[in-house]
Amino acid sequence: MLEIKNLHARIAEDEAEILRGIDLTVNPGEVHAVMGPNGSGKSTLSYILAGKEDYEITEGEILFNGENMLDMEPDERAAAGMFLAFQYPIEIPGVATMEFLKTALNAQRKARGEDPLSIPDFMKTVKAKAADLNISMDMLKRPLNVGFSGGEKKRSEILQMSLLEPKLCVLDETDSGLDIDALRIVSEGVNKLRSPERAMVVITHYQRLLDHIVPDVVHVLSRGKIVKTGDKALALELEKNGYADYVDAAA
Amino acid sequence: MNANTTITHTQGETQLMARFETVREELAGSVSVDALRSAAAAQLRQAGLPHRRVEEYKYSDLRAFMKSAAPLATPSAAPDIEAALSALDSYGDLERHRIVIANGSYRAEFSDAAALAEDGVTVADFSAALTADDGAQLLATPRTAGQDGLLALNTAFVQGGVVVDVRAGTTVSKPIEIVHVATSEGAQVTRCRIAVGEGAGLRLLETFTGDMGSGELNAVFDYAVGDRAKLASTRLIAGAAAGPRLLTTIATIGADAEFKSLGFIAGPGFARNQQFVNFTGEHSDAKIYGVSMARGTSLADQTLIVDHAVPHCNSREYFKTVLDDSARGVYQGRINVAPHAQKTDGEMMTQALLLSEEAEMANKPELEIFADDVVCAHGATSGQIDEELLFYLRARGIPEDEAQTLLIMAFLSEAIEEFDEEDVTEVLEARVRDWLAVKN
Numbered sequence: 001m002l003e004i005k006n007l008h009a010r011i012a013e014d015e016a017e018i019l020r021g022i023d024l025t026v027n028p029g030e031v032h033a034v035m036g037p038n039g040s041g042k043s044t045l046s047y048i049l050a051g052k053e054d055y056e057i058t059e060g061e062i063l064f065n066g067e068n069m070l071d072m073e074p075d076e077r078a079a080a081g082m083f084l085a086f087q088y089p090i091e092i093p094g095v096a097t098m099e100f101l102k103t104a105l106n107a108q109r110k111a112r113g114e115d116p117l118s119i120p121d122f123m124k125t126v127k128a129k130a131a132d133l134n135i136s137m138d139m140l141k142r143p144l145n146v147g148f149s150g151g152e153k154k155r156s157e158i159l160q161m162s163l164l165e166p167k168l169c170v171l172d173e174t175d176s177g178l179d180i181d182a183l184r185i186v187s188e189g190v191n192k193l194r195s196p197e198r199a200m201v202v203i204t205h206y207q208r209l210l211d212h213i214v215p216d217v218v219h220v221l222s223r224g225k226i227v228k229t230g231d232k233a234l235a236l237e238l239e240k241n242g243y244a245d246y247v248d249a250a251a
Numbered sequence: 252m253n254a255n256t257t258i259t260h261t262q263g264e265t266q267l268m269a270r271f272e273t274v275r276e277e278l279a280g281s282v283s284v285d286a287l288r289s290a291a292a293a294q295l296r297q298a299g300l301p302h303r304r305v306e307e308y309k310y311s312d313l314r315a316f317m318k319s320a321a322p323l324a325t326p327s328a329a330p331d332i333e334a335a336l337s338a339l340d341s342y343g344d345l346e347r348h349r350i351v352i353a354n355g356s357y358r359a360e361f362s363d364a365a366a367l368a369e370d371g372v373t374v375a376d377f378s379a380a381l382t383a384d385d386g387a388q389l390l391a392t393p394r395t396a397g398q399d400g401l402l403a404l405n406t407a408f409v410q411g412g413v414v415v416d417v418r419a420g421t422t423v424s425k426p427i428e429i430v431h432v433a434t435s436e437g438a439q440v441t442r443c444r445i446a447v448g449e450g451a452g453l454r455l456l457e458t459f460t461g462d463m464g465s466g467e468l469n470a471v472f473d474y475a476v477g478d479r480a481k482l483a484s485t486r487l488i489a490g491a492a493a494g495p496r497l498l499t500t501i502a503t504i505g506a507d508a509e510f511k512s513l514g515f516i517a518g519p520g521f522a523r524n525q526q527f528v529n530f531t532g533e534h535s536d537a538k539i540y541g542v543s544m545a546r547g548t549s550l551a552d553q554t555l556i557v558d559h560a561v562p563h564c565n566s567r568e569y570f571k572t573v574l575d576d577s578a579r580g581v582y583q584g585r586i587n588v589a590p591h592a593q594k595t596d597g598e599m600m601t602q603a604l605l606l607s608e609e610a611e612m613a614n615k616p617e618l619e620i621f622a623d624d625v626v627c628a629h630g631a632t633s634g635q636i637d638e639e640l641l642f643y644l645r646a647r648g649i650p651e652d653e654a655q656t657l658l659i660m661a662f663l664s665e666a667i668e669e670f671d672e673e674d675v676t677e678v679l680e681a682r683v684r685d686w687l688a689v690k691n
């Protein structure tokens with residue numbers, strides 16, 4: 001599904017290389033966890049996958065279902081099944097959440113040559129999925145993310161994800177800011193989406209999320225490189241010992 | 252401008268002088284009205300058209316724009332008015348009364364005067380009212396307007412309009428739409444005097460339709476909002492127009508009253524919406540909104556003075572501008588607070604969104620405060636579409652054009668929604684969408 005080969009990237013304006021040769025292959029049905037110290041490049045990797053323009057790719061390539069992902073616009077990637085749950089979802093004043101959800105869903109359907117969803121069908125789907133995630137209709141009436149609490153924003157991201165039914169879900173610290181109950185609700189929402197056709201990349205600092213969303217593969221990212229790959233036991237080990245062993249290895 | 256200075260007239264000014272000589276005999280008015288017209292023409296002769304060295308017109312040089320002056324439009328033929336009205340798509344099915352001003356003159360046969368009378372509203376011909384002994388008072392200008400050139404131009408040439416009186420205590424059941432219709436080329440100079448009696452309520456829609464060629468539209472709306480009265484007016488200055496669109500509001504607000512207005516500009520090459528808002532009674536509110544959109548080489552100018560001459564009044568000014576290509580936007584807003592106007596609350600905000608590198612916005616919010624116990628704030632922003640917001644929308648699969656439209660719409664809607672006239676919100680938002688669709 002996703003093949004990242006020797007990816008190097010830096011901020012376009014200056015010369016600092018943030019990603020320094022990432023190799024990562026994610027197959028359909030797999031859940032990969034990416035962990036690593038603050039500033040190691042996890043969010044950068046997720047932004048590059050989503051198509052943010054702030055970065056310059058100096059080397060390497062990304063294949064998404066065999067296609068060159070770096071040639072695609074962000075909205076084309078989304079229509080092809082890429083979804084990023086942002087670490088910091090932004091507020092969009094003046095754009096009603098419902099209207100936004102409908103526009104996004106129908107834009108993707110259109111790009112794939114499908115008919116738009118009828119309004120009643122759309123409403124029914126949103127209501128059901130919102131209820132699963134404990135999101136009130138009142139929240140959906142507000143402008144997108146405006147005045148949402150930190151946890152509400154994260155739940156709103158997962159609502160979008162479950163509505164858009166992407167093929168590749170990249171979750172950037174979706175657990176941060178969630179209370180204990182919300183963590184469980186959101187994890188259940190994510191687990192519902194697990195399927196043999198869908199892959200997930202879960203970026204997190206904490207084992208507690210991985211207790212709920214059990215990964216097949218765990219990677220440690222340090223200074224822009226994957227320095228260790230293992231199974232779910234690796235996360236447990238990191239929880240105990242920290243990154244000291246791996247950070248040095250990357251130097 | 253020194254009275255002894257003679258200026259070199261532009262072709263436009265020369266033609267305006269000639270126009271005055273041609274039509275002055277035909278223009279309606281009592282002896283004192285005639286004197287006012289002559290004085291206004293003299294001012295024009297001396298000072299010329301408003302130009303960039305006049306502070307209030309620094310960014311909107313009418314002299315440079317009005318290269319020629321078309322003759323005044325001649326009376327419309329009835330079938331032409333009918334055709335224009337049936338083509339009018341201003342507010343769709345919205346239930347409303349209509350008052351028609353065609354080629355500068357009130358046309359009773361196309362207006363709903365009878366229905367309005369039942370609703371507590373009288374409508375009279377402005378030009379007829381000018382011939383009455385006290386006709387000159389209809390041309391009074393507020394102190395805040397000073398020697399404004401547009402008002403002088405209006406006084407010199409005003410052809411007609413309406414005098415509308417809403418009986419005290421009456422809330423008019425439906426909005427009144429005053430439609431300016433052009434059925435042939437030529438300038439239109441009109442003035443409407445709208446008096447909303449004590450405790451009365453009126454919603455007004457101001458619409459302009461038809462092609463005036465290079466002729467100017469110079470329309471003055473003079474509102475008298477009585478004590479405890481409410482007036483909400485929506486002014487729609489839309490559609491491509493070659494000649495300048497020059498609109499002036501004079502609002503005189505009584506005590507415990509509420510005045511609300513929205514000036515919507517989309518399309519004309521040169522549009523100026525200027526407003527002189529004057530509080531004369533305590534505990535009143537004025538909410539003034541503006542939505543401007545311009546592209547190509549167009550100019551959209553929103554200028555206003557809100558005069559807090561009395562204590563305990565609130566005013567809110569909220570203006571939004573979207574500019575593309577090498578269009579120019581102007582916001583000049585001033586809140587005056589007189590020395591004894593304590594407890595004034597004024598909040599002015601102007602925000603512009605620039606869609607291209609060449610677009611230019613002149614934002615000039617000003618406060619002139621002479622009282623000490625007041626709350627007044629003003630702010631101005633000018634910037635591009637936020638890339639972060641755009642990326643977020645695109646990351647959800649919304650193509651760039653559509654995402655831009657969504658964000659521009661959201662930006663302008665903030666003012667439209669706060670104006671909060673439900674009847675017109677949808678129509679205005681549809682107009683914004685139409686305007687944006689032209690580009691995409």
Ligand SMILES: Nc1ncnc2c1ncn2[C@@H]1O[C@H](COP(=O)(O)OP(=O)(O)OP(=O)(O)O)[C@@H](O)[C@H]1O
Nearest residue numbers: 011018036037038039040041042043044045054087
């Ligand atoms: N737009 C940018 N401009 C400047 N520096 C940037 C930019 N984006 C990322 N960086 C830098 O790149 C490095 C990696 O940042 P990134 O956000 O990817 O880290 P992270 O692994 O997600 O960290 P965290 O765990 O704190 O979320 C950091 O040093 C960061 O300051």
Ligand SMILES: [Mg+2]
Nearest residue numbers: 042043044087
């Ligand atoms: Mg991060």
